[in-house]
Amino acid sequence: MRLLKDLFYLFYPKLCAACELKLVENETSICTSCRHDLPLTNFLNYNDNKVTQVFYGRVLIEKGYSLLFYRKKGITQKLIQDLKYKGNEEIGIFFGNWLGEILKENNEFTSVDYIVPVPLHPKKLKERGYNQVTKFGEKLSEHLKTPYIENYLIRISSSKTQTFKSRFERFSNNDTKFILKNPTYFNNKHILLIDDVITTGATIEACVKEFKKSKNCTISILTMAYTE
Known part of the structure; x- marks a missing residue:
């Protein structure tokens, strides 16, 4: 089995998602x-x-954290775009x-009681075939229990x-709407809301406002990257 695996990677080697070596x-x-x-x-x-x-x-946000800075034409941007648009879910x-x-x-x-992803619209999910933060969230779930x-x-x-909008357009966009099914389910719960990149925070803000319909619901934010 190991020999077959080695032969497979000899002809089809795995490449770095950043430098492609x-x-x-x-x-x-x-x-x-x-x-x-x-x-x-390195937020402390x-x-x-x-x-x-x-x-x-x-x-109101309880806690927040992003792993990386997201910069135009930087390495983080390439990784996130490969994750979102090229099906490379291994990055998540x-x-x-x-x-x-x-x-x-x-x-x-x-x-934290639950980890919840910022969802895609059903039409976008069908087109892409996956939510780019699903694998990310599943692994977080394993580590955090x-x-x-x-x-x-x-x-x-x-x-x-969002990728092709200007920063001002993203900030002023009020078209993104969400609905929380069964708000009482999240009463007195601490939710960790996750996404890939945070820029203006408009999308996450809309999500948080939905969770605030639950009684005494606390929200924390976690993303792969933060746009400088």
Whole structure:
């Protein structure tokens, strides 16, 4: 079996999602060199950092964190775009494992009851075939020992792809709407809302407002990347 596996990778080697060079044994998705080049945020205060500050005066956030900085034409952008538009869900697994290990070690989200993804509109989900944060969320769930649940928060509006909008258009976009099924299910619960990238926070803000329909529901935010 090992011989067959080695022969397969000889002819179809796994490539680094960032630099596209051949991965060596024990490397997954991203080579060691590119991993060292990733722009880590290294936020030390989970209650007050650039992620939580996005929502000041808008909605109340308990904690917030992003693993990487997202910069135009940078390595993070390439990875996220490969995840979203090229079907490379291994990137979500990679980030889920990495961030899951960090959070498990520092015990920052031990009070979370559920991990919930920002959903795609059903039409977009059908076109793409997957939500780019599903694998990310599933791995976080494994590390944090916290249930990952979908299909409670529903996206009921479909808007132009955020990637191709200007920052002002994204901020001023009020077309994205969500509905929370069975709000009482989340009464007195702490929700960890996850997404791939946070820019203006408009989409996440709309999600948080839905969860606020639940009694005494606390929200924390976790994303793969934060746009500088």
